[in-house]
Amino acid sequence: MNLYVGNIPHSSTEDTLREFFEKIGPVKSVKIITDKFTGSPRGFGFVEMQSKEDGQRAIEELNGSELEGRALTVNEAREREERPRSGGFGGSRGGNGGGLAVQEIDTNPSYAKNSKGKSLRVMA
Numbered sequence: 001m002n003l004y005v006g007n008i009p010h011s012s013t014e015d016t017l018r019e020f021f022e023k024i025g026p027v028k029s030v031k032i033i034t035d036k037f038t039g040s041p042r043g044f045g046f047v048e049m050q051s052k053e054d055g056q057r058a059i060e061e062l063n064g065s066e067l068e069g070r071a072l073t074v075n076e077a078r079e080r081e082e083r084p085r086s087g088g089f090g091g092s093r094g095g096n097g098g099g100l101a102v103q104e105i106d107t108n109p110s111y112a113k114n115s116k117g118k119s120l121r122v123m124a
Helices: 014-021 052-062
Strands: 002-006 027-034 041-049 073-076 101-106 118-123
Touching (some): 002 052, 014 027, 014 041, 014 052, 041 052, 052 073
């Protein structure tokens, strides 16, 4: 059973998390999600327990329990919902054919009257 684990301390490692969950039963895999640009942990991850029974027990016993001073959120992981890709700049690639990403930015606050301030940000 695959479990979502939230509020993981940034100092925790996958080994720390594995040891914490092995108190319940055998662990198949552990993955702490990191920021793709900085490599820093994002504070959540996934633990796959060997059996559904151990997964249920982990939810019951470890949800709200403390790891390194933080109360963990533990529940059954859901399938990731399909998200629409890029916003209108060429479909799933999001580019303009030249390998650059373009993002439209509203430069005026939404409460400004007759707001027409928009600009484009080009990211290489």
